[in-house]
Amino acid sequence: VTPLPIRFVLLETSHPGNIGAVARAMKNMALADLVLVKPLRFPDPEATARASGADDVLARARVVDTLAEALEGCSLVFATTARERDSWYRVVDARSAARRIVTEARPRPGAQGPAPAVAVLFGTERTGLTNEQLMSAHALLRIPANPAYESLNLGMAVQLIAYEIFVARAETEAAPPAARDVPLASPADMERLFAHLQEVMEEADFRDRTQSGTHLMQRIRRFLNRAELDGNEVNILRGILTAVQNRRRVAGGTRG
């Protein structure tokens, strides 16, 4: 089975044993792209011991300092969560998310070069992902579990999602891949869009009475991420922002 471009990103993992268990769980389900953002201890003999036979996945795991680096070359981003509902993000159960991930990651007929990766984010063992980290995600992925005892071990969560991806892949291999004409905007494109929008808001002296500037930008980020914009759509929005700025600058210039 050729691995699909599906990247699992572990953020600030505390226990190296868990990283080993994750490598094994991924390999069991034919996944190989593991990125570690600031792991507490890695490499570590405990990770190697728990990987048992998945040392190749462990050896190729990349260690980076920021989530942004981890998401380089990615398109769709899911963040794992224990929340059943969320006011800001779409919450998708693991099974539906897996189908979406596979559809997105499969090679498109006639496409040049490798497809951008789909990323799944996993937070720390104790506290999961921070609100800031969630801000990079298009949607949240939730594993259904016992409401009275939901705290899944990190390795188990990875195993379940990897399994759903494996099953979804088997299901869709018969069917042709869905065509997407234009790839999703990259996380870096989205960052530039948010920065541009903020600039325009500042130039227009836009203030929201009900919330602070940071809070407002966060809300905007969330709902624009939810839209899963492709590259052209980001360009349209950037074009509108530039047009608005030029107009104002011309007007201002003439005035002065």
Next chain:
Amino acid sequence: VTPLPIRFVLLETSHPGNIGAVARAMKNMALADLVLVKPLRFPDPEATARASGADDVLARARVVDTLAEALEGCSLVFATTARERDSWYRVVDARSAARRIVTEARPRPGAQGPAPAVAVLFGTERTGLTNEQLMSAHALLRIPANPAYESLNLGMAVQLIAYEIFVARAETEAAPPAARDVPLASPADMERLFAHLQEVMEEADFRDRTQSGTHLMQRIRRFLNRAELDGNEVNILRGILTAVQNRRRVAGGTRG
């Protein structure tokens, strides 16, 4: 969630840590009936440590000497296997097996006393179930996995099957609709948003070289609809548009 009468039977488990992980995995998915046939070491501090919060499942686990004792009071029995095909047994994938298990374990209307338990058997970490042990099963349960690296950790296998049972159970029970804190923006609100955006684009003299105005607005409508905006989010966008307009009008007014 009331646990259904579904029993997980571990045969001659070598590592007590795995027994703890199994208890946790079961509790995560609302299962509680664990039976251990001749475990190498149990009870054991390693089991307790790995159970983390599922000590109740561990405390109630029964230790017995034979598979026959473990299966007392059971009806349907599945044996876990890595085989894809088998000459003797029906091999059922984890998902289909879970549906069957739940159907079998649910209380029947008008039935007297507790329903007999459905059992799932798990062999030793190294060699799985013996042919003799398989002989007690009605069918084999197989977890789909990477053919190049199928050896699932015992805890992971339990987690996957417990999860499939949990999902199958949820599927068969009617779910109430999800609550939403802030209602979705109405279609009329969305229309006003689109009209406002178009106005600003015209005032800014925004043109897209690649597509006609109608086509462009259609694209924008599609991706904003995809975001499933609520009323507050539409208000934020309208506020930004108004701020941009006021600024430009003031600038234009001074100029004229």
